[in-house]
Amino acid sequence: MLYTSSNNSKIKKIKKLQQKKYRDETGLFLVEGEHLVKEAYHSGFLQELILERDETFFLDGIPTSYVTKEILSYLSTLETPYPIMGVCKKIEEKNIGERILILDGIQDPGNLGTMIRSAVAFHIDTIILSLDTVDLYNPKVIRSTQGLLFHINIQRRALTDILPLLKKEDYTIYGTKVSNGKNCRTLEKKEKFAIIMGNEGNGIKKETEAFCDVFLSIPMHNTCESLNVGVATGIILYELDK
Amino acid sequence: MLYTSSNNSKIKKIKKLQQKKYRDETGLFLVEGEHLVKEAYHSGFLQELILERDETFFLDGIPTSYVTKEILSYLSTLETPYPIMGVCKKIEEKNIGERILILDGIQDPGNLGTMIRSAVAFHIDTIILSLDTVDLYNPKVIRSTQGLLFHINIQRRALTDILPLLKKEDYTIYGTKVSNGKNCRTLEKKEKFAIIMGNEGNGIKKETEAFCDVFLSIPMHNTCESLNVGVATGIILYELDK
Numbered sequence: 017m018l019y020t021s022s023n024n025s026k027i028k029k030i031k032k033l034q035q036k037k038y039r040d041e042t043g044l045f046l047v048e049g050e051h052l053v054k055e056a057y058h059s060g061f062l063q064e065l066i067l068e069r070d071e072t073f074f075l076d077g078i079p080t081s082y083v084t085k086e087i088l089s090y091l092s093t094l095e096t097p098y099p100i101m102g103v104c105k106k107i108e109e110k111n112i113g114e115r116i117l118i119l120d121g122i123q124d125p126g127n128l129g130t131m132i133r134s135a136v137a138f139h140i141d142t143i144i145l146s147l148d149t150v151d152l153y154n155p156k157v158i159r160s161t162q163g164l165l166f167h168i169n170i171q172r173r174a175l176t177d178i179l180p181l182l183k184k185e186d187y188t189i190y191g192t193k194v195s196n197g198k199n200c201r202t203l204e205k206k207e208k209f210a211i212i213m214g215n216e217g218n219g220i221k222k223e224t225e226a227f228c229d230v231f232l233s234i235p236m237h238n239t240c241e242s243l244n245v246g247v248a249t250g251i252i253l254y255e256l257d258k
Numbered sequence: 259m260l261y262t263s264s265n266n267s268k269i270k271k272i273k274k275l276q277q278k279k280y281r282d283e284t285g286l287f288l289v290e291g292e293h294l295v296k297e298a299y300h301s302g303f304l305q306e307l308i309l310e311r312d313e314t315f316f317l318d319g320i321p322t323s324y325v326t327k328e329i330l331s332y333l334s335t336l337e338t339p340y341p342i343m344g345v346c347k348k349i350e351e352k353n354i355g356e357r358i359l360i361l362d363g364i365q366d367p368g369n370l371g372t373m374i375r376s377a378v379a380f381h382i383d384t385i386i387l388s389l390d391t392v393d394l395y396n397p398k399v400i401r402s403t404q405g406l407l408f409h410i411n412i413q414r415r416a417l418t419d420i421l422p423l424l425k426k427e428d429y430t431i432y433g434t435k436v437s438n439g440k441n442c443r444t445l446e447k448k449e450k451f452a453i454i455m456g457n458e459g460n461g462i463k464k465e466t467e468a469f470c471d472v473f474l475s476i477p478m479h480n481t482c483e484s485l486n487v488g489v490a491t492g493i494i495l496y497e498l499d500k
Contacts, residue, residue: 130488136479137478138479162483244488246372247372250485250493251496
């Protein structure tokens with residue numbers, strides 16, 4: 017089917033997926049570009065393909081709608097839209113694993129995407145997002161993950177609910193501080209751990225800090241007050257993966 | 259002096275500093291917000307203060323212009339402008355040091371800023387930007403550095419000019435690869451080195467690769483093709499700082 021009008025009710029519904037409210041209501045989200053569409057497909061989350069009218073791309077068993085260039089621009093969040101987009105269902109949560117990254121109030125979509133990418137790289141099996149962390153299905157987050165959000169268990173939870181459970185199950189809870197914490201180069205290996213990274217400006221919340229067994233810091237030149245939180249997360253996960 | 263019109267020739271000149279062309283012509287650039295203005299001042303690069311009319315901020319020996327809220331919005335690159343801005347002269351280049359970070363075609367301003375921040379953190383003394391790397395004085399780069407661009411020697415050079423000189427001076431030249439390089443966890447300490455990080459999509463250029471003594475890789479899960487280049491740089495600099 018070829019859609020040519022942005023007034024079409026189906027097209028309007030897809031457009032609305034740019035808003036968190038509608039993503040939450042429908043349990044659906046959009047991905048843009050062949051790479052992300054294929055990642056969604058191979059992970060079983062792709063529901064529908066949206067292609068520019070002349071596109072010959074094909075994925076077995078996936079219903080496909082064709083649209084004009086104008087509709088594509090209308091649906092896309094990019095200045096130069098890809099000719100291939102996909103509607104996906106949100107990823108279901110799995111049981112919590114043994115190597116956990118907890119994000120306490122991350123606001124920047126690019127930072128969240130980058131952190132998901134690093135988490136997969138360094139064998140984290142579960143990411144827990146605090147309720148005030150940016151939406152996982154924000155288009156910029158999805159792009160920054162480079163599709164790796166389909167390869168890791170991600171949950172959104174109140175940290176004051178989940179942290180007592182982890183403590184009861186004997187996870188080591190690592191907090192992070194920009195200075196005066198334990199040098200992250202001297203970490204001992206733990207079977208079950210959760211590492212908490214905090215908000216870009218304010219770090220970890222006081223109520224979250226209360227659950228930490230030990231605070232880690234990255235040794236650095238004192239002219240530099242702190243690293244970008246995505247970089248700091250990368251370094252700490254790299255150390256935990258030794 | 260209070261400026262109230264965006265047609266004023268001085269205000270127009272300041273506005274033009276948002277464009278690389280005029281920054282190059284004048285040798286000036288803009289910083290926004292008290293933190294960056296103070297960093298520029300203490301490093302000796304601040305030439306002039308621009309304040310919202312009611313602002314009482316003061317820096318000894320710095321000529322100050324006052325502007326209306328409207329002019330501030332006009333001059334700012336931010337949706338919510340700070341009441342304090344500064345015109346700075348570009349930072350002069352110093353002699354090349356012994357711990358060098360070379361960036362070969364970095365395109366994303368946020369990545370460049372983050373990398374400068376990490377370089378200061380991990381005791382790099384000189385950053386060399388290839389001619390096709392994004393402008394150091396791009397407003398997003400400056401914001402992402404958190405002012406640390408004032409604390410490190412940064413030069414822009416043709417890499418095919420500078421690399422032969424470094425080789426002659428017995429620097430170890432490290433390249434980076436997403437896989438199959440030497441494990442960066444097993445680095446030996448070198449007194450004089452240059453580490454080259456490549457473009458977001460394409461890595462290091464062929465002509466640059468030819469100068470590398472050894473290629474480093476970060477060991478990671480094979481589901482993840484690569485890390486964000488800012489994160490990868492952070493981890494490699496962290497290892498080189500051991």
